Amino acid sequence: MLVRDDDRTVITMANDFQGDARDFAVVVPVPTLVERGQVNVADMALIDHLDAYTAPRLVEYHDPDPCRSYERMEELASARVPMAQASEDAAAARKRGVTIEASYTVGEYDILVLSAEDSGGLVAWLTANGYRLPAGAEPVVRSYLRQDMRFFVAKVNLEEQARLGYTKLRPLQVAYESPRFMLPIRLGTVNAQGAQELFVYALTRSGRVETTNYRTVRLPSDTEVPEFVEEEFGEFYRALFSRQTEKQNGRAVFLEYAWDMAWCDPCAADPLSADELRRLGVFWISPPGGGAGRVAPQGQDVFVTRLHVRYDQAGFPEDLVFHETGDRSNFQGRYVIRRPWRAATSCDASAYYASVNERQEREARVLANLTGWELADIRERIRFLGEAGEPAQEPWWKRLWN
Amino acid sequence: MQTPALDPRHFQIAVLAILAAFGAAGLGIDIRPLHLVVVAAVALGTQYLAGRLAGLARFDPLSALVTTLSLTILLRTDGPGLAALAALLAIGSKFLLRVRGKHLFNPANFAIVTLMLASDGAWISTGQWGSAALGALALSGLGWLVLTRARRAETTVAFLATFAALLTARALLLGDPLAIVFHHLSNGALLIFAFFMISDPKTTPDAAAGRLLFGAIVAGLAFAIQFLAYRPYGPLLALYACAPLTPLLDCLLGGARYRWVASSLFKFTRQEKSDATHATRGLGRNDAVPVRHRAGLLRLLRRPRGHRAVQPGLAGRAGPR
Structure with a gap:
């Protein structure tokens, strides 16, 4: 989560860490010194809400009775897409030449801000203090140190966690001011255990955010897909994303959502309230009580961009650098299911049934193209409509060559 | 005519x-x-x-x-x-x-x-031009240089060479892999800038030495904007800021008007x-x-x-x- 206006940035780091809290640690390079007041622990629900609000969604339309003329539209709940972020784990020993610029406890986290003359010393110190850096991290740490960056490291303070009563790890927030509008991802790529997955939610003022050093590509959207996708929308979305990443040779960042938060119609989830936005770090919104209601439907002055990237060292040799564009046009990952009319008809609807059959065939091909799934498997799962509206028996030759 | x-x-x-x-x-x-x-x-x-x-x-x-x-x-x-x-x-x-x-x-x-x-x-x-366009751009850029019989290619060459040298120096200093240097140099927008914008013979110095100097200065400033001040659009901003250097270099070095x-x-x-x-056609390139x-x-x-x-x-x- 990145909130930014001018050089002011608030970053919120959420993690899908699953293991024991005592094994959890965050090691993040930051461009400036971060004091105690600049760090906060946020509520995971905020991020979940923003995630739901911006998630790619499936909409459903019912074909009208071909013999009458009216229309109905229904919204399905949006699919929750699991979130993930690069994480660096802990365990090992030694110390040398490291300056602890700040040390404090915020919520359930023990936090240190470190600088060092020498990357070897820092890596050794981190290792000695139970932070496990991926093998091969030292050159990357050295590069960050030489770029005058500090290291923000956090560990879970188990006593505090027990006292506060949280069982899940809450997101950490850091507010800082720096011209650098970037996300350090290189530490996540050094261990080369496959690709890392990252969602970036950017809240800005003037418009859509994109990367300046990698291509930002719109995820294919507004396509009609077969009905059965409803049952496995999550799988569909993951297959779609993998396929599109492959198509871009693993070198692109994907845009999944870009929207002026002043409105959405229809929304996949309730819009965020002014209070929620402020707690996420949107500092230019006036504090609650100052006139802003629980859900302020207009005038939020916030533009949200959701980016999704799967990265590895080959495709992403360098950190993600962003800029804010003036583009305020809206975009969302949206997939459409159209339900054929399957009830009885009172007239000759053969033309309608033929068109539905054609549409179902087209949807199958589109789905195969989007996800890389086998066309034959897809066809098998589609309830094709026959000439008279009955479930069609597929001709034997349809699956012979393609 | x-x-x-x-x-x-x-x-x-x-x-x-x-x-x-x-x-x-x-x-x-x-x-x-x-x-x-x-x-x-x-x-x-x-x-x-x-x-x-x-x-x-x-x-x-x-x-x-x-x-x-x-x-x-x-x-x-x-x-x-x-x-x-x-x-x-x-x-x-x-x-x-x-x-x-x-x-x-x-x-x-x-x-x-x-x-x-x-x-x-x-x-x-x-970022939108990615690095896939690298081959096509390099070829077209080269083709263009050939077509102009490289008469005014110095600006592009000096710009790219200086920018590449600075990027390499930065990578060596930081201990970064050269993949980062290539990643920057293959940026489509940078190549478009180098081959089709800064190469404009009408707004670059008239003398060959002036063009070399001009290209190098723009590259240096572009690098500083991007990697020292951490601001985007380095090359475009640098060319904008360096425009007044052209008449200055013309004054100092002379050269044939394109x-x-x-x-x-x-x-x-x-x-x-x-x-x-x-008109200067038919004159040697360094004839004043x-x-x-x-x-x-x-x-x-x-x-x-x-x-x-x-x-x-x-x-x-x-x-x-």
């Missing part, structure tokens, strides 16, 4: 058009047809009107088309109004911002940077009054040429009679050669 054939701008226009088509169709870059039409209309219209006001001998649409395509490829705006303003600024700057008989700014660069600094609704998408191969389609007047370009320097604004006021003879040429009857 020379016959057209090999004005390098013909080639440049073709390459830029291909790039624009590839960007829109292959890379999904948001190039809107309406914007293209608006920019072309305003650029050509401004060129025509300003040309007449300034008393130019002919209407030369080529530069306006190059500017149109450069703006289309690089500049993104959230409405056609800003796109039109960009075209007006670009071509207008050629006629109004002149020093020693040369326009000061690269027209497209002037418009892009001015609008970006002044408005939130204009931006450039430096002239496009005359190939214009329309003539304003019957007599050849090449005025915007002080006596050049009459007049400020553009003055010329604009001084030559109203250019209007009278306009009609015949425009009506399609080419004047006697």
Whole structure:
């Protein structure tokens, strides 16, 4: 989560860490010194809400009775897409030449801000203090140190966690001011255990955010897909994303959502309230009580961009650098299911049934193209409509060559 | 009067058009047809009107088309109004911002940077060209250099060499892999800038040494903006800021004024009054040429009679050669 206006940035780091809290640690390079007041622990629900609000969604339309003329539209709940972020784990020993610029406890986290003359010393110190850096991290740490960056490291303070009563790890927030509008991802790529997955939610003022050093590509959207996708929308979305990443040779960042938060119609989830936005770090919104209601439907002055990237060292040799564009046009990952009319008809609807059959065939091909799934498997799962509206028996030759 | 054939701008226009088509169709870059039409209309219209006001001998649409395509490829705006303003600024700057008989700014660069600094609704998408276009761009760029017989390639070469050297030095200093250097050098927007913007012979110094120096200085400033100040759009901002160096270097180093191969389609007047370009064709590239320097604004006021003879040429009857 990145909130930014001018050089002011608030970053919120959420993690899908699953293991024991005592094994959890965050090691993040930051461009400036971060004091105690600049760090906060946020509520995971905020991020979940923003995630739901911006998630790619499936909409459903019912074909009208071909013999009458009216229309109905229904919204399905949006699919929750699991979130993930690069994480660096802990365990090992030694110390040398490291300056602890700040040390404090915020919520359930023990936090240190470190600088060092020498990357070897820092890596050794981190290792000695139970932070496990991926093998091969030292050159990357050295590069960050030489770029005058500090290291923000956090560990879970188990006593505090027990006292506060949280069982899940809450997101950490850091507010800082720096011209650098970037996300350090290189530490996540050094261990080369496959690709890392990252969602970036950017809240800005003037418009859509994109990367300046990698291509930002719109995820294919507004396509009609077969009905059965409803049952496995999550799988569909993951297959779609993998396929599109492959198509871009693993070198692109994907845009999944870009929207002026002043409105959405229809929304996949309730819009965020002014209070929620402020707690996420949107500092230019006036504090609650100052006139802003629980859900302020207009005038939020916030533009949200959701980016999704799967990265590895080959495709992403360098950190993600962003800029804010003036583009305020809206975009969302949206997939459409159209339900054929399957009830009885009172007239000759053969033309309608033929068109539905054609549409179902087209949807199958589109789905195969989007996800890389086998066309034959897809066809098998589609309830094709026959000439008279009955479930069609597929001709034997349809699956012979393609 | 020379016959057209090999004005390098013909080639440049073709390459830029291909790039624009590839960007829109292959890379999904948001190039809107309406914007293209608006920019072309305003650029050509401004060129025509300003040309007449300034008393130019002919209407030369080529530069306006190059500017149109450069703006289309690089500049993104959230409405056609800003796109039109960009075209007006670009071509207008050629006629109004002149020093020693040369326009000061690269027209497209002037418009892009001015609008970006002044408005939130204009931006450039430096990442969108990716590095897939590398081969095509390198080839077209080289082709263009060959076509101009490398007479004015020094700026591009000096810019790219200096930028590459600085990036490499940075990587070595930080202990970064060279993959990062290649990643930056293969950035499509950087190559477009190097081959099609900073290479503009009209807005770079006249002497070869001046062009080398100019290219290197722009690269140094671009690097500083991007990697020391951590701001985006380094090369474009650097070229904008360095524009005043061109007349300075011309003053110090002299050199032969560049002239496009005359190939214009329309003539304003019957007599050849090449005025915007002080001919140097046939001279060695380092021969100093006596050049009459007049400020553009003055010329604009001084030559109203250019209007009278306009009609015949425009009506399609080419004047006697």
